[in-house]
Amino acid sequence: PALGLFLFTIARDPLRIIILIAGAFFWLVSLLLSSLIWFIAVKASDPQDEPLQKGLLIFGVMFSVLLQEAFRFLYYKLLRKAIEGLVALSEDGCSPLSIQQMAYVAGVGFGLMSGAFSMINLLADALGPGIVGIHGDSQLYFLTSAFMTMVLIFLHTFWGILFFHGCEHRHWWEITAVIIMHLAVSGSTFCNPFYVGSLVPSYLLMAAAAAWAYLLSGGSAQNLRRFLLCK
Numbered sequence: 001p002a003l004g005l006f007l008f009t010i011a012r013d014p015l016r017i018i019i020l021i022a023g024a025f026f027w028l029v030s031l032l033l034s035s036l037i038w039f040i041a042v043k044a045s046d047p048q049d050e051p052l053q054k055g056l057l058i059f060g061v062m063f064s065v066l067l068q069e070a071f072r073f074l075y076y077k078l079l080r081k082a083i084e085g086l087v088a089l090s091e092d093g094c095s096p097l098s099i100q101q102m103a104y105v106a107g108v109g110f111g112l113m114s115g116a117f118s119m120i121n122l123l124a125d126a127l128g129p130g131i132v133g134i135h136g137d138s139q140l141y142f143l144t145s146a147f148m149t150m151v152l153i154f155l156h157t158f159w160g161i162l163f164f165h166g167c168e169h170r171h172w173w174e175i176t177a178v179i180i181m182h183l184a185v186s187g188s189t190f191c192n193p194f195y196v197g198s199l200v201p202s203y204l205l206m207a208a209a210a211a212w213a214y215l216l217s218g219g220s221a222q223n224l225r226r227f228l229l230c231k
């Protein structure tokens with residue numbers, strides 16, 4: 001599905017590709033910074049203290065989420081400046097892309113980079129040593145991880161639309177809602193290997209975020225009905 005989003009909505013427009021790559025870069029920088037801080041915290045602590053290590057892991061995940069959203073805000077500011085420059089250079093005084101289109105492409109960029117790193121971790125685990133489920137653990141690890149990766153890609157796309165809309169119209173509660181949803185989805189992964197506890201809430205939040213983003217983008221029930229009926 002993520003590849004389909006890229007091929008059908010982004011790949012044919014060079015400007016959209018640039019925005020997507022830049023968005024992926026911003027997500028990557030946020031990951032590197034949060035990983036560095038977590039690594040320093042782990043090295044400075046007692047590795048034998050299991051409660052402390054678990055607490056540091058939770059701190060690392062929550063801090064990474066907040067840093068990602070901070071970089072999403074910085075990227076919005078950068079794109080806002082870019083729009084002003086594009087308007088100044090254009091002959092008709094209009095930007096070739098609206099802020100809503102940029103929000104969508106930026107969200108896809110965040111999601112694709114997030115999904116790429118998730119897949120890298122999965123492939124690293126698949127190389128072994130050992131066999132998944134050999135000690136009685138769930139054998140659905142790779143399958144559920146793939147579904148989790150997919151939902152995160154879509155969530156980042158919808159979060160990008162909601163976040164940019166909140167910044168554009170100064171609806172700070174929309175930005176807060178995005179941060180809370182991101183924290184909830186990331187926190188639900190601590191339920192693993194009870195995968196139902198993480199997948200079901202994540203997909204429910206994805207459905208809610210998709211409907212919300214659709215309405216903010218100008219969608220309506222009538223338009224959705226026409227689309228489904230191919231009218």
